[in-house]
Amino acid sequence: MGVISLCAHAVLPSFVAGKYPMRLGASMPKPTSELPVNTVLHGDCRQLLHELPKNSVDLIFADPPYNLQLKGDLWRPNLTHVDAVDDDWDKFKSLQEYDQFTRDWLQGCREVLKDTGTLWVIGSYHNIYRVGSILQDLGYWILNDVVWLKMNPMPNFRGTRFCNAHETMLWVKKSEKQSHYTFNYKSLKASNDDLQMRSDWHIPLCTGDERLKYHGEKAHATQKPEALLYRIMRACSNPGDIILDPFFGTGTTGAVAKRLRRNFIGIEREEHYVQLATERILNVEYPLVPDEMVPAPLDAPKLKIPFALLLEHGLLQMGAVLRLGRTEHFATVQEDATITSNGFRGSIHKVAAQCLNKPSCNGWEHWYYQNPQTGEYLVLDTLREQMRHQVEGVAVTPATEVPKTKKRVKVTK
Numbered sequence: 001m002g003v004i005s006l007c008a009h010a011v012l013p014s015f016v017a018g019k020y021p022m023r024l025g026a027s028m029p030k031p032t033s034e035l036p037v038n039t040v041l042h043g044d045c046r047q048l049l050h051e052l053p054k055n056s057v058d059l060i061f062a063d064p065p066y067n068l069q070l071k072g073d074l075w076r077p078n079l080t081h082v083d084a085v086d087d088d089w090d091k092f093k094s095l096q097e098y099d100q101f102t103r104d105w106l107q108g109c110r111e112v113l114k115d116t117g118t119l120w121v122i123g124s125y126h127n128i129y130r131v132g133s134i135l136q137d138l139g140y141w142i143l144n145d146v147v148w149l150k151m152n153p154m155p156n157f158r159g160t161r162f163c164n165a166h167e168t169m170l171w172v173k174k175s176e177k178q179s180h181y182t183f184n185y186k187s188l189k190a191s192n193d194d195l196q197m198r199s200d201w202h203i204p205l206c207t208g209d210e211r212l213k214y215h216g217e218k219a220h221a222t223q224k225p226e227a228l229l230y231r232i233m234r235a236c237s238n239p240g241d242i243i244l245d246p247f248f249g250t251g252t253t254g255a256v257a258k259r260l261r262r263n264f265i266g267i268e269r270e271e272h273y274v275q276l277a278t279e280r281i282l283n284v285e286y287p288l289v290p291d292e293m294v295p296a297p298l299d300a301p302k303l304k305i306p307f308a309l310l311l312e313h314g315l316l317q318m319g320a321v322l323r324l325g326r327t328e329h330f331a332t333v334q335e336d337a338t339i340t341s342n343g344f345r346g347s348i349h350k351v352a353a354q355c356l357n358k359p360s361c362n363g364w365e366h367w368y369y370q371n372p373q374t375g376e377y378l379v380l381d382t383l384r385e386q387m388r389h390q391v392e393g394v395a396v397t398p399a400t401e402v403p404k405t406k407k408r409v410k411v412t413k
């Protein structure tokens with residue numbers, strides 16, 4: 001196995017230092033583990049995946065051989081030759097051999113993927129059903145099948161079938177019970193004109209300057225568009241995450257990872273492609289944005305604020321009276337940040353649940369406090385948000401000014 005490292009902090013003791021060491025940029029978030037990050041590993045992924053540390057990567061994108069089984073040459077009506085995928089790496093003796101190959105690399109990926117990670121596999125009708133079935137057999141759990149609708153597909157020159165204008169991407173988690181994985185729902189929606197992102201993606205084929213050339217010809221038969229990887233990485237990873245691509249080809253995954261301040265690990269069995277990918281990634285302009293100018297992601301989990309913090313910071317006083325929505329239930333805030341109502345004492349959640357006779361209740365959204373300046377009743381969550389801003393160093397909303405977006409309630413005495 002050979003290795004080409006694109007970043008100085010890419011080290012695993014058993015790997016040999018590469019020919020092209022390079023730092024990606026001063027503000028590239030660094031992974032904590034000793035992984036061969038920002039490196040192209042040369043070899044067969046079925047072996048190399050077992051050499052990587054278990055549970056170590058955040059996201060996997062795999063664009064495996066499709067087993068297209070193309071027979072004979074294909075010509076356009078104008079008698080020009082169609083440059084179809086007829087490479088040795090796409091040839092398998094039988095469907096059984098292809099299935100075994102698929103099982104092997106998917107099993108390797110499962111070992112390397114973190115328990116909070118997800119995996120994407122792209123394929124066409126030739127292989128995707130077999131891949132989907134093997135994924136399920138191995139215990140993976142399908143989250144979505146996303147359709148890449150090619151805006152400029154190759155026509156069906158013989159006119160014997162529909163023009164094949166899409167490919168399918170299976171997005172899976174490691175198991176049905178996996179509860180945590182990255183999905184940047186809010187930022188995807190914001191980037192999609194505030195509409196929920198759907199599973200049909202209209203993206204053109206990789207053409208023009210983006211298409212790598214070698215001696216004037218296409219350098220690789222199946223180079224994927226960067227736009228596809230851009231969307232996948234934005235959806236399912238965060239800056240600094242480690243993204244593995246076991247079928248690296250021209251290094252599309254690495255190029256986009258660098259643009260998006262992610263780390264990558266590529267595996268590719270053809271040395272020629274290893275070289276091509278390496279040159280390509282070295283030429284990607286790394287966005288040198290100072291860390292302090294990068295805002296927190298929209299989907300970042302909200303900071304936890306315990307109720308006691310409101311008292312400790314004087315946003316609420318001991319003895320303050322809370323009212324449970326429009327009901328006639330009132331509670332008094334105690335020194336230890338419990339509240340009491342009708343002889344019952346507990347957290348804001350427990351007391352609200354007790355008053356409403358429910359098994360559980362979110363006290364932040366049910367209790368209202370009276371603004372001492374205006375006399376207006378405001379939902380307790382307003383104070384939690386104010387506290388959160390204070391802790392995060394964002395401009396604090398004065399207690400007298402209630403954010404317009406917050407829920408208000410008119411309570412008549």
Ligand SMILES: C[S@@+](CC[C@H](N)C(=O)[O-])C[C@H]1O[C@@H](n2cnc3c(N)ncnc32)[C@H](O)[C@@H]1O
Pocket residue numbers: 043044045046063064065066089220222223224225246247248249250251252253267268269270273
């Ligand atoms: C469909 S192409 C990937 C193209 C890539 N996504 C891109 O945008 O350039 C599949 C790649 O996997 C490589 N490959 C095939 N079998 C492999 C194996 N067992 N281990 C590692 N790489 C392999 C092939 O050489 C080929 O470059």
